Amino acid sequence: MRLLVANGRAVTEDGIVDCDLLLADGRVEAWLDRGAAVAADERVDASGLLVFPGFIDPHVHSRDPGNTHKETFHHSTLGALCGGTTTVLEMPNAVPAVTDLATFEERRAAHEQKAWTDFGLWGMALGPANLHQIAPMHEAGAVAVKFFWGYALDRETKGLIYNFAAAPPDSLLLPPENGEVLELFREVARYGGLLAAHCEDRHVLATSAERLGHPITTYEDLLLARPAVAEATSIAVGAQFSLATGCRFHVVHMASEAGTRVVREARAAGAAVTAETCPQYLTLTDADAERLGPAIKVYPPVRGQSDQDALWAGLADGTIGSVGSDHAPHLVAEKLRGFEDAPAGGLGVETLAPLMVDGMVRGRITPQRLASVLSGSTARLYGLWPRKGTLRPGADADLTLVDPEGRTEVTNERMHALNPVTTWDGWTLRGRVVASLLGGTVAMRDGEPVGERRGRFVAASHPVRTHA
């Protein structure tokens, strides 16, 4: 099967090249001069379109298994595909959580039956409770391990429990103390793996909530109870642990100017620290809270305009190397419980690419940087390069085709999620994701799937180190 993507403009991290792309047997075969004579079984006309390496969403919580009334892997990967993403990396905190090799293999087998996009899997790092599982999960192809820093876990299900003061202590795995966290960094470093963390210092959060002195009723209260210094503090500790151990440390869903500054300084000091941000932090501010109500609630919270501006600047200067959706659906009724009681999180996987393309058309990020933060740099970070993240010959022929002159109407009706209510309902975005190719054939056109479901598991290969 040979397919020619003709007349497009291929976007790489280094530049934009007018060319035809020949795809064969699921891989990129060659870059050709436009109009070069070549035999192909099928032809896709990409006139006027930017051709990106398929976009990767590294931060997806599909709630499957365990909370499939909120979302399923079928729905999240279908949404991803329809939004222009061709690979998702699934977070480990479904129920049961992926804390060992056996669960990793089970999850892989179950998701292979449901995937509309290619997918990788995260493992979960608990600290001392599963230190011996870090290596086996990496060897099985885990893209990274996630440490939910400061959260207690249900001993049985490894489900996350934020407000654990009220829970019976016997049922809990308490958050590891920093000395134990340092041991975790050492262990991940031994395998050249990637340790990612939710960064909000729990003691800073606890004291901040105490200072507030009353339940959270407004968004202003919520920001006072979860200040940016909580994020910056965790990142600073993680950066020191990274420097001390050589462990690659990744800050997921970074939301603040203060956090961005700490990451920039840590990188300048030579720490192997990387960061991700999300469209909610790049497109919303606290000024949207009145309009959106608790629907805006995510952890860490969406903050002010200066934070948003700092995150865009961090993307531009390389401080932030990856953008993920943090797709974390809940029932609509749950999100209506008010700022104190509504769970944190919302839809994102289907709007990740459209919102970032809008940012590109508005000039907030260049096409080359977009190719990096949604594809190339993300693929390198998670051990998927050069199979994913590039249009080089030999790479998987995953492509996302974008019309910069188009428009995208975001509506709940068009979402493919199980509970299709998006924060961006009613937004008109500049630019349009027109089509995606997965493994060398068209898999999505105009926001709807084409053909059968055919996502595959992708194993990460990290530079496994032999240790002295």
Ligand SMILES: [Zn+2]
């Ligand atoms: Zn998340």
